[in-house]
Amino acid sequence: MTPxxxxxxRYVSLTTFRRDGTGVATPVWVVSDGQELYVWTRSDSWKVKRIRNNSRVLVTPCDVRGRTxxxxxxxxxxxxxxxxxxxxLVRRLLTRKYGWQFRIVDWPAAIVRLGKRPHTGIAVKLAED
Incomplete structure (x- = not known):
């Protein structure tokens, strides 16, 4: 499957891996630009911590609840x-794809946190077949 x-x-299940190799799948919004997929998440999420330790991921189309x-x-x-x-860049791409749904999640969080948005963008480069 291409990027x-x-x-x-609409959603993909992003599987990141714990240090012991156990996969943890999470449904996320996704957008592609060129040869990469982009995801947006909170900076303190476990998936960010797992990616810091192991950059390997699996990506599967899913529904909002993560069911594939x-x-x-x-x-x-x-x-x-x-x-x-x-x-x-990720915010701009997600806003283009999801429109008001993305804005309704992103902007109120910024207001509550006095302009600070503790989020991280994740780029996924798929392995060549």
Missing amino acids: HELGRS APDAPTAEGTARLLDETGLR
């Missing part, structure tokens, strides 16, 4: 955490 095909999915179809394709890739410039 573009996965990026068209039995025949859903899974792609393996490598994740990297983005800096502030990368995070701005």
Whole structure:
């Protein structure tokens, strides 16, 4: 499955790996731009901590609850955490794809935190087949 095909999915299950190799799947919003997928999450989330230790990830289309179809394709890739410039790109891409739904989640959090948005952008480069 290509980044573009996965990026068209409403949600993907992003599986990150604990130090002992156990996978932990989380449904997330996703968008593609070029050859990478982009995800947005809280900086203090466990998936960010797991990616710092192990950049290997699996990506599978899913529903809002993280349920994947039995025949859903899974792609393996490598994740990297983005800096502030990368995070701005991810926010712009997610706003373009999800519109008001993304804004309703992102902006109130910034107001409550006095302008601080403790989020991290994640870029996923899929492995070549």
